[in-house]
Amino acid sequence: xxxxxxxxxxxxxxxxxxxxINCTYTATGYPSLFWYVQYPGEGLQLxxxxxxxxxxxxNKGFEATYRKETxxxxxxxGSVQVSDSAVYFCASLSDYKLSFGAxxxxxxRA
Amino acid sequence: DTAVSQTPKYLVTQMGNxxxxxxxxxxxxxxxxxxxxxxxxxxxxxxxxxxxxxxxNETVPNRFSPKSPDKAxxxxxxNSLELGDSAVYFCASGRVGTDTQYFGPGTRLTVL
Numbered sequence: 001x002x003x004x005x006x007x008x009x010x011x012x013x014x015x016x017x018x019x020x021i022n023c024t025y026t027a028t029g030y031p032s033l034f035w036y037v038q039y040p041g042e043g044l045q046l047x048x049x050x051x052x053x054x055x056x057x058x059n060k061g062f063e064a065t066y067r068k069e070t071x072x073x074x075x076x077x078g079s080v081q082v083s084d085s086a087v088y089f090c091a092s093l094s095d096y097k098l099s100f101g102a103x104x105x106x107x108x109r110a
Numbered sequence: 111d112t113a114v115s116q117t118p119k120y121l122v123t124q125m126g127n128x129x130x131x132x133x134x135x136x137x138x139x140x141x142x143x144x145x146x147x148x149x150x151x152x153x154x155x156x157x158x159x160x161x162x163x164x165x166x167n168e169t170v171p172n173r174f175s176p177k178s179p180d181k182a183x184x185x186x187x188x189n190s191l192e193l194g195d196s197a198v199y200f201c202a203s204g205r206v207g208t209d210t211q212y213f214g215p216g217t218r219l220t221v222l
Binding site for chain 1: 114141143145150151152153154155158160165166200202204206209210211212213214215216
């Protein structure tokens with residue numbers, strides 16, 4: 001079955017720093033890949049997604065590229081803000097099931 | 111306009127009790143899901159219904175029983191609650207043939 005491994009945190013950054021959260025997947029075939037974000041006390045929100053190799057998902061300054069050769073979907077943002085403090089989840093979809101990574105807690109300090 | 115709503119938001123109860131969590135979506139989706147998030151934030155799918163039919167049933171104790179009265183609702187009933195059931199339960203919905211699932215705000219269940 002599918003599984004997702006992502007960099008475990010916590011990650012603490014200063015405002016305007018560069019953020020990378022690594023994510024790799026194992027799957028049969030080519031699953032759709034997602035990054036979800038969970039702000040404190042809230043549910044999950046879709047941040048971005050990519051459905052096939054070399055697709056780049058982007059939203060709110062975040063980007064991730066579907067890399068088939070390295071089975072990766074790393075999340076990046078060039079300049080983080082305090083409001084980006086949240087838990088970030090990488091996920092893959094196969095047979096209607098989302099498989100999540102363990103989540104990475106990101107704290108951005110002013 | 112709440113897309114996926116859950117009630118209650120918080121639920122505190124004693125071991126051995128039976129409780130239900132309700133979920134409703136107004137997105138017109140045909141598929142709904144229940145996920146469990148443990149204390150370490152790890153998320154795992156429990157069940158999925160498509161048009162009121164169970165399509166995903168992961169390894170979950172049979173004390174957990176989902177019920178879908180119609181396409182817009184998927185409720186989760188839990189019998190004989192145990193300490194290990196304490197978690198945040200998320201409902202989600204989506205449309206068959208599309209990728210994105212939309213999550214509710216979660217229900218924090220605490221079993222004492």
